[in-house]
Amino acid sequence: MFAYYFKLSWLGIKRTPMLTALMVIAIGLGIGVSMTVLTVNYLMGKDPIPAKSHQLYHLQLNAMGKGPEWNYTADGYPWQVTYQDVQNVHRSEIPTRKTRSLATGVTIVPDNTIPNETGATPFLESTRAIDRDFFAMFDINFIFGESWNKQVDIDAENVAVINKELNEKLFKGENSIGKQIKLNAILYTIVGVIENWQPTPRFYDLNNGNFNSTERLFIPFSLLPIHELPSWGNNQGWKTETVNTYQDKLRSETTWNQYWVEITSRDQLAQYKEWLAGYISQQKKLGRFQSKKAGATLRNVNQWMEYNHVVSNDSSILVGLSFMFLAVCIINTIGLLLAKFLKRAPEVGVRRALGASRKAIFIQHLVDVTLIGLMGGLLGLALGQLGLVGVKNLYSSYSQLVYMDTSLIIAAIAISLGSSLLAGLYPAWLICRTNPSVYLKTQ
């Protein structure tokens, strides 16, 4: 019987090509626009590390003194932490894993003294200074070697982990463990090569572009005071203090480092919070953490993304607008369907007289609507792809972001079928309820 309904539907489409085209275009545009916007929004806010997002916590400390509060964030906590705090909290053995983190950069210099020729001209490389646990915490896989050993986090050594891409560039993809590279004027030994790793959004550092590329080079955080690694990220302070030298900065209240911990149980979390509270009261005695809002906050990955408004206001506004857009398209389609079905009322009268039940008429018209919805959905998918290409051109930083995965394509089809069925429900109901005899007497 469905085949028969599809045949009738097809005949109907041929009979009213303009009306059908209008409906398909309306649904198509509605789906196209809302899918484009939804895709961007969904990919912006999607959990970048679902397996561990609830175990990884980002630490914020409010070490401010008396006086005005930090007004950049809603809760008055700076995004980053000071070097002295990061050093102090790193002593706690409670977290399963923990890492200090800083965005920095080096010049990779070719050097004839290195047995393997590494590129002809020197180039700048953004670099992340971290602790050994970083890779395990964020589920980063090694191709060759492994992270440096725990001792390096205390007694700094000139070692480095590079990613596959940089390994291709420097060592033509060979196993480069034990080989050396010259960063600024210093030789580093490669201890590990990781897979290319690009979480979207780049949740582990939301201070330096949420959708930027990840670093390709990782070195121990413990090298900071030794090589005076510069900050390539934000440095924000609140205190009036003289910060002339790098050593001044290490002792200062400037917030420029980041800190992540991995905590696997509720008890552990409670224990760690208690430890932090103890740390803060100890620091209070030393004259720090004097603000009314002084304290520590831990946010897991998703909370941290929300706190940083990873999904931009613009994107949220657009989602709202696109749903209103879709609503207009649906309303538009309801109107056109009413017209189309009304035109068909005499035929429905005949069918009823010839033995079609209301249910049969209702289903026939829903099939009709489904077919239109399907065509609209396909058009919408095509328009959505076009829209995403457009978005890609508009926002250079989103290029990683804009693609439709299977679940989004299924969502697009589902939304188009859903909305066309929604649009068709009332007209189909209306037409199946009409009294057939009205249309039989005269035409």
Add this chain to the structure above:
Amino acid sequence: MLIMNNIKKVFRTDLVETHALRDFSLEVNEGEFVAVTGPSGSGKTTFLNVTGMLETFDGGCYTLDGKDVSQLNDNQRSKLRNEKIGFIFQSFNLIPDLNLFDNVDVPLRYRGFSAKERKSRIENALERVGLSARMKHLPSQLSGGQQQRVAIARALAGEPRFLLADEPTGNLDSLMARQVMQLLEEINQQGTTIIMVTHDAELARRAQRNIHIVDGQVSDYQQLQPVLDLAEA
């Protein structure tokens, strides 16, 4: 066997209440050819619509082949209509987008016959009305008389026991009207019960039984006959 007892049908709008059928009672036996006459607005068409279960009624009892129609839901009524009743209309009511084959196919589809069964029934029905050669034509390519014959074929394809005809010759010239009437008589002779609403007294006379409806009720035909004859003269 069709039995109506004290059927009432009232149409209501905000301003008026029209009693289309009032205490309407009638029995039609198997194989009869009944002509229904009456002035316009007397309730002829309402009677036919109630008989064909296109409209519900507000009171009384209607039994079709032993089934109490008021107890049936829409689905069951549709099924009953599909199996037992064929309709033909004054304006033919063929579906303009469907060719003759597909038009005749409509009731068979709702009956749920197999494709093979439908095909043979459609061909037989069109054969019977002499239009099997034009199966692929659209209704608009036919004359009025031919269209009505297709409508008759469509009504007969499901082999209904009752054929309900609403002014079947009303839109036809006299030659074509006579042909259609002959066809109906043939069908009746083969055993199908026919109930035909008409305002044409000559046609009515060709039926076995005449029922005259006045003001929503069956009137005594014998008494009124002279008046009717007078009116025509």
Add this chain to the structure above:
Amino acid sequence: MFEVRPILSALSRHKSSTLLIVLQIAITFAVVINSTSIIQQRVEMMNRQSGIAEEQLITLNVNAFGKNYDFESNIRADIQMLRNTPGIVDASPVNQVPLSGSSDSMMVAASQEKFDNFERVGTGVFSGDSHMLATLGVELVEGRGFTEDEVAYSADRPEVNSVIVTRSLAAKVFPQGNALGKSLFYGSSPVTIIGIVSKVSGSIVHEPIFEQNLIFAYVRLAAFKRILIKADNQSTADKLLGEVEDLLIQRNPDRVISGITSIKELKANSYSSDSAMTTILCCVAVLLVLITALGLVGIVSFNVNQRVKQIGTRRALGARKIDILRYFLTENILITSLGLTIGIAMTMTFNIYLVEQFNLQPISWYMIPVGMLIMFAIGILSVWMPAQKASRISPAVATQSL
């Protein structure tokens, strides 16, 4: 307008389809007006004057890595060489670049007391040599620029005595005016305002203190140096983008040149999310209006087809073509009016939500009447064709059976 009553009664008999069009017009209005309002605000922001010679400016970073690299002599030599290069008007080492998205900022106050009481004002901090103002191409409105003697070359932040501020900062710190010659306090020893420039764009375009900036005569000696170059015109600037790296590397190969960009490009990047939003909203608004207009065309055409006989009868009874046309136009105006009435309420509600939730500016009042006029025009345009068709229906159809 005559004939309103029969139209109203006809509309009330088709409640659901009338309601649908009304609703469609209402939502369309709400979306279009709010989108236009956002577009207008963004365009206004993007068109702000930057106060600098943005089209002639390019910037780059010098990253030294050589062991015996002398910071001061190298930066002086680089700048000297650039200034002598044909096509380059001027050059200066800088700590930050306007419109670049990465900023250096601090808090200042009009007195030490105010500073201690946290009555401070945020400001962007620029520093460079004596050619900084000329390189930026800013207009000095009061006082004087820096002399070369005043410029401190130092690895650590030096004590400076003088500062140049933008008019915007001066007005914020000294609302009474006469900022020239006054002192700014920021923790260490105060600095005297020796000059006021009309405007210098800050680095981060979405910050409220975007136009509050001050300039120090200070060149920080470090391995990483930013340089700002002013070319004599835009095409020279574009050409320099490809040549300047070689110039600097030839002079001294012990460094990496990075981040060679024009200010034009930095500006475009800084505003990219706004221009993207503007484009997307434009598309949304235009498509929505198009859909609504097409929907109207569809519905009215359908109604005309349904009422052919009725229209023919009217014509037969003496209605002129213009009467038929007027009937459909009046009907449309009635529907649009109803839609817009609801639409205005929806627009306001939606706008209040946007303002509260996302800190947007409220819509300007005049957008409502202008938007209404446009919606009426679109409505009339959409029904014009089908209504024309209706008016051409022959009175003869009244007597034809269909």
